[in-house]
Amino acid sequence: MTKHGLVIDQERCIGCQACAVSCKQENNVPMGQFWNRVLTEGGEKMDTPSGGYPEDGGSGSLDMQYQPTACQHCENAPCVKVCPVNATYTRDDGIVEIDYDKCIGCRYCMAACPYNARVFNWDEPEHMPEEGTGDVEARPQGVVEKCTFCSHRVDEGLDPACVVNCPADARIFGDLDDESSTVSKYIDKYETDQLLEDRGTDPNTYYISGEMSPGRPQTSDKMESELDDVSPWSDGDDDVPSEEADSVGGESSGSSHSVEGGEIPYATPAKSGGDD
């Protein structure tokens, strides 16, 4: 079985909002709504750190991190369980999706979601340009919508738009059921958290913090599982930088910082956008 999951490396994330914007564009998300948001973990406002400057007797404790947040595609998804009409459901591949024809707009799922990942079309959705953007049909007034892991792209073997458009390669998409996938390896190797783990929702989205991973390995739009043996950077034996990663993570090296020249899999080439 396939179980799609997302790993977000918060150490790689630069807070550029490209994932939020490309999601909005790819999925034709109405004005005033976001399916994917880049939150600032730190100060009160966006892009501000917590703590104080290290000068003039300050504490020198400045700290800031970005947390891109969308639907977590939970295994034990409360939104799926509360939907009275089976409009929100879990696909066989683990993606939590909404059937907009069935949705009656009761918003019980919004009450159920601990992540506030869902938005409701309170009025007739407005798009800019008016005819909409991206490859997804607009949703009507009166339904709830949210991130679908770009299921329309996944069905064609493509990574979600936010993943492809991340300039920091901080988002890695793949099959959590496949032990050899990059996502599985990263979850195994790096310190990863699920959001609000204590609620028992068991999200399929994981966040790396602490040590930086090498990031998303492939340069292609295609999902890792579609790449076969064609590796974008190596001699073709392995798509996943397992050897490099292993040597990187070796504690014996004594290096506390994970990024070294050899570990960066490639120089990011120009990528095609999500609208192809």
Next chain:
Amino acid sequence: MTAKTGSSRVAISSFSGKGKLWIGLLVALMAAGIAAWGYQVTTGLIATGMRNVFSWGLYIMMFVLFVGLSAGGLIISSAPKFFHSHRYEGFARLGVLVSLACIIVAGLLILPDIGRPGRIYQFFTSPDFRSPMVWDFGIVLLYGLLNLWYLWLLTRRDLAARGSALALGFKDTEAGRERDRTLMFWTAAVALPTAVALHSVTGWIFATQVGRGDWFSPLVAPVFIAKALVSGLGLLLVVSVLADRYTNFEVDHEELTSLGKILGIFLAFHVVYLLAAERLPHAWADHFEFWAIMSNFLIGDSVYFWLWTVVGGAVPLAMLALPPLRKRVSVIFTASVLAVVGTMFEGIRLVFTGYEVANIDSAPGISLGGEYTGITTDIWATAGAYTPTLVEIAVTLGIIAFGAFIVTLGLKYVPIQRVDAEPSYATDGGKQDQ
């Protein structure tokens, strides 16, 4: 024995000037409600004060209130019947009538909350039985039908005796009355657990949710039972006193006082005991010093909390507990009104505790999804805020007016009391053991 025929009383024989004014007011409120709902359907729920963070509002708060209100009447009329008692017989029919009206109001309040009311048939074509909302949909429907059946069962022989078409062809015979008494017992036996299920399931809509603060508590269902007892009995007393004053309905003063005492007990159990049981463990676990624990235990955090516990709890409890006060009709009436108002604020507080705080509240927050007015508009929020709009208030009042209209029609067309109620205690009392 056939002398019993025709010994029932209808509360309103014909509408006086005041009565017509009352009907006119209700019709005006209903018309305004329909117009407001029509406006809301065309513009969308943007016409309400709800947004993405605070996504349930007045409709759900009032739904919770009216589900609770529908408890009192049915319990007061069915509990004695279950134990073959004639206690509170004078309140039985009015009680079921009020219960019926309240559950209809509760059911209707869901409609304007739905984003696409046209798709509501999906409840039948594509239900997910994991959803507490499906359970609630079923139990509200069942409870409404049960109330309708019970009211008709209680009154059909009297309706027949009066020659009303509402008897649906049933005749007023002694054997029939005898058989109905057995049916009433069995209906009461079904009604009591159904009422418990209704309030528990409505509580579980909230109590099952891990993402909304205080909602996720096993105590919510018992609290819903308690507040149904408080508010339901409170409303029955309010309606009884009003009906006694403005219609031919007659309240037995001794029974009214007795029900007032029971309301006091319910209030003590709900507002004092259950609330304390809910708050103490958290206050104790979260704080270290004795006074910190105590103040967190005893002092609430929102105005709704105080409106509920003091105005809707301590004050009516004191009124119903003090011997020189509790026998006065005006005191019982005021205490009952306060109990209903307090319960309303408890429901409001429950919804607020769920939506006020976002679990993940880092900046910029959650997009609100409000009307997009331009590039400078701040569409983000890190916490929930809610104020109902006039549209919501108009729709809600319209639906409540419909409930009052049902009660008024019931008082006009349903024989609400037996005239020989008092002497019949003795004669019927002898038959209980048959």
